[in-house]
Amino acid sequence: MRILLVGEFSRLHNSLKEGLLKLGHEVVIVSNGDGFKNYPSDYSNRAFWCESKLGNIPRQLIYRITKFDMSKIERGLRFYFLLNKLKGFDCVQLINEAPIQTTAKFELYLLKKLFKQNHKFFLLCSGVDYVTLNHMLDKKERYSIMNPYFERIKESLIQYESMWEYNSKSHKKIHDFLYKKIKGVIASDLDYVNPLINNPKFLGMIPNPINISTIEFVENPVKDKIVIFLGINNGNSYKKGIHLFEKALEIIKQKYADKIEIIVTRNIPYQDYIKQFNKAHIVLDQIYAYDQGYNALEAMAKGKVVFTGAEKEFEDYFNLSEKVAVNALPNVENLVTELFYLIENPNEIQAIGIRARVFVEKEHDYVKVAEKYLKVWEN
Template sequence: MFIKHLEKHTDAFYLCALGDDKTWVSSCLRGSFKYSPLNRLTFKNFYRYYYSLKYVVSPAYAYLDRYAVKKAKAIIAGLDDYFLAYKDLPNVRLIRLPISRDHFVQPKYKDLEKEPLVIFHAWQKGKELKKGNDILHEAALSAVRKYGEKKIKYVIASGLPYEEYLKAYNDCDIYLDQVYSYDGGVTAALGMAAGKVVFSGYELFAEYSGKAPNSIKNVGVNASSNLAQLEESLFYIIENTHVLDDLKHKAYFYALNNYESIMIAEKYIDVWTEGEK
């Protein structure tokens, strides 16, 4: 009914693929990805995935999914995960998330002989199974135990208002986001825009170098649910300051070229303009 209401007031209807829906949840359950936020789903904990599973068990959501896809002049995915889920449908585009220019901050380079390296963990309470925060937490604690609290400062942010959250990661060097996504999402984009080394989804990116662990990509770290791999990448970056600084630099400029809000707005306008022809 809402879509029909929109059709009365606009000549073009577009579908934003950026969140749980039948197409994406079905792709996860079919094993279309090597891993996904539904990886830890079991019979015992299925109730904690109700928000996602309702899209595949309800005939109403299945109908809505087909109806929206049929009506849309184009499908605009905001992350690699959603683009891959929809890629076999016609007229699917990938336009990344918009980050305001206000949130872009040149990377800060520290003398780690004089001040501690700060690990910031963006922990969304209640989403541990989908994000893997518990695994990231164990990796961070391992780093603190290995190098000591004088060298490593570990900060956890959870349940903060948005403005406080933005301030909380300002001084960090390494930004822990999630382990079960192919792409990063808003929190990873914010971290990159602030010149941080982000542990998140970089599945489709190239490696940083032949010497570094394979999970270290050219603009961030492709976080794994494998604790040993997480620790390997984290320890390598801590012990190789030049890698830390280089990744900060590359992350910032990647975000500037791929997430800056005015540029993203222009991409949306281009798609809408094409739809009017």
């Protein structure tokens, strides 16, 4: 089967491609590399000129005056000139409702072109889109990435500006077009199941694929200090609850300065990020989630203790009786309590890390997950 994967978030499509290749399929990825993370693509629509030192000057100037990001136009144009290479695929999967990441009108135009020259199309619910945004705005869950916005934390508001595009009339046209044309929509983790549960196009949840063959498990005994890692992306830090992690770390530092080492990074490429969190025993990933995203799963596969989404819904779905990750609640006191426990009981760090690896091997192996996608696509 010839498969085209459009767009990339958190290496999901790259890992899926690796699984599909193992199963003997031809796979092509077209994406902008997910911004500064710069994930690999067979064809790239990254805004190379706008993101260059020279091009960034007029880009920033135009943005300050008009609040419009010129890189969107460049991404769309680069995708347009790739269209002749994106023909005749048996199956096309879009990473979300705006996989090209250009302006809404240009996105719709390019998607219509893509649909005309290929066969079956499927949509991933991964990240924010029209459905998930409205679900969160209706406050249908105990908490969500919208919490800082609802709490009117002033510094957080800028991080939500781009999200409103998914609720605009122009994006609604994209949403309506896609749901008329796609064969179905797949949730990439449990956070996206409830928004889709009554949708007639919903095909179920398929766990994130993790290429465990490239991720070495390292037993994680504490020999000296416990290393805690926090990787920050300034563009979505509040949506991940980083401000709560930072407050918890301040408290932890005061009590355990001699027992811990804290590593904090900001806006670094994926490869550099990996090098830093390889040193960690504990990885602080995200708070406003019910299940794990790719970064958390990769850390779990390495035997780290990850603070992330691990709610009761997650434990019930996978029928877990022991902790494979720490459920990071939006409560500083709870985060501090969980960190205190691990620092005082370092043997538990190794035990959770071993269980985490076993869990990822069982439920997220990239070849097994690729088989699940094929079953859905073929049926």
